Amino acid sequence: MKPRIHVMHEFATDGMPLSCSYIRLLQPLQHPSIAAEFDISSGLMLTEEAVDAVIVERLWHPHRMTIAMAEDLIATIRAKGAKLIYTLDDNLLDLHRDELHSGFPSEVDRLVVRLLLQAADAVIVSTEPLQQRCLQFNRRVFVVRNQLDERLFPVLPKPRDHDDIVIGYMGTFSHFDDLLSILGPLRSAMRRHQGKVRFEMVGITTNRAVLSLFEGYPYRIVHTGNDYHYPNFIPWARRELCWDIALAPLSDRPFNQYKSEIKYLDYGLLGFAGIYSDNNVYRTAVRHGENGLLAKDDAGWTEALDMLITDRNYRHQLVHNAFADVSQHRTWATQNVHWRDVLHQILD
Template sequence: MEKKIKTAVCFSISLVEKSAMAYYRLISPMREGGIKIIDGLRSKDSIYDTIQKGDIVFIQRDFPKRFNSYLKIIETAKSLGKPIVYDIDDFLFFLPEKHPDRLMHNFTPALVPMLYALIEADLVVVPSPRLQRELGVWNQNIIVLPNYLDDKLWQMKATRPKTDYRDTLTIGYMGTYSHSPDIEYISPVIENIIKRFPKKVRFQFLGISPPKNIEAYPQVEWTPFLSSSYEEFARFFQEQSIDIFIAPLVDNVFNQCKSAIKYFEYSVMGVPGVYARLEPYISVIRHGRNGLLAYSLDEWKNNIEMLITDSELRIRLAKEAQNTIRDHWLLSQNVNNWLNGLYYGIENGIGESSNRHLLKLLQPINVQLNDGFGELSAKINALESEVIEKEREVSRLSSEVIEKEREVSCLSSEIAELEAEVLDYALSKSWQMTRPLRKLARTLKG
């Protein structure tokens, strides 16, 4: 671009809640690079006026599932000559069969619209080289803008590993529910470690709940995340006291396309860790120098035990990990690289994608899917409202039943009291003495 980017109009669902993805991909690098963000979803102006204020338009991840709105944004951006950048941080087109997001169909309605956005964009930006290779077949105008650690949110903590062999060590794992297959994969190792070091270790799960087979152990604790805000998470996480971190990943293409942000966030805490021997980490970690890498369950067990029993190794790995972050992965030191990458991609990337002919087919498919999912969503919402109303009715009737039961109970008590009173009266001497007179009266009446 001949002029620098001063303002970016961003259409991102995660930007509303300021989640980790919004911070790593948009908020932090743009703030550090002096780019003002206009939140397109919350703008009170028309789409035309909103986009006109920006130098560039960012579409993020699954926003295109709002396909009709997406088409209006793209049409407007093109008419105003604004470059369109599509940012995607995960290989969502290739979710593993047992991945929670796939099982719950969280991204199913967005997949075809996302493919459309991937092909349509003037430039696609991703956080890892592996994801670039996987998505490059759909749009050759794709570059890597790495995730960097925002050193305005994160502060390097001094490495203070416990050195007394009698000290209890806390082994931590941090992640969301989407990582349940990863943590379940090494749960047998965790159970083995607990049994071998019952008084030496405790496991702290932050965010995700522990696997079922270990949750009952007294050495296992769980602290859920109370907010989706990444800024609040960063404050919360930096208050934790952990001695060893683990970062398992099941070996599949989806995980291999991830970035190494867990390594950044673990290491800034001054804590050593064991990481999956997969592409997100092997390009950053030198085994035995600034971290440990594991693939098989035996490797996981041996490496964790090594850190438990060797305090000097913990200190050395933690210090080297922080040196790695300082030298290569702090946002303040890499923001120019991020900006130059974006400028280069825009200047050299705008052009017809070889797959643009597919858009003529994908657009009507997307419109039909959007309408179909919209109708299905409306029906689901209507059914949910009906269920809520029925639940309210059941609750009301239950309250009435409880009230009637109380009334019956009160009446029963009154009847019992009257019966007792009648019995007492029938057994009294006056009642017995007047019995002949009552009998005579009945005879005379008859």
């Protein structure tokens, strides 16, 4: 009989899974490449049915878990005779630790993460640096890198064939500091190529002070409307985001060293020529000048922007190479063996 696994994913106040839940858990574990070997269920609450393992994601509950809730969840899973698998894709142990006015994560959140890490029979994370951080609390920490569901990206979008250039940046509000880190090179590029370049953002920030820095430049905030849930967001992005160049800066702060290269995967399959921060996160995937450009400092970002703004053929080459790379090597169709092998190791 197939092992039965129940996934308790993070969910928003409307009850829908978060984007990271779709990417990290629901899509790979419901993918045909793994469904034949495991009986997977998922939901907002713990199932009453017998299961071999329960996967608990991050802080799980949108109204914040308390220590008592976490202890009760652990005890209930143990009483079912199931193994507890904890998953984490960000270093919530240290995020905003030195920022007195940050509301997330709270000290209680950190204690809950630590408790779940210590209680888990195994932990699954997305990067090697995060694995090293979690090994301080649990000796069984496995890395399953982020991949994407190829079914959402059936073909490479046709490249834009216009003289104007659209530069884009998308992400959650947690990337606000990352935008600030490249504000100078971005503004100077828009100034040098005035009349040819415009800038678009999805998410990132609603800070009026920051947005005022783009006044006088052609830019716009693109709203997803009701298509912000990940399975709807990707078709929306393929339809609505006609970008030539996409940006993926990561500011030099400790939290970012635990991030994954998910932006490269998104941009690669969406057909955008990407510029990425030259750090350990993106060096694992981006080969400079082949499937994207890496930029270390203001001078590097300026050079990369000018190069892609002025050279259409080079942009198209990067797009083609990135799409081929991600399609062949970074989708669940080709990489779900890692989830399968890790789950078998944990359950054996």
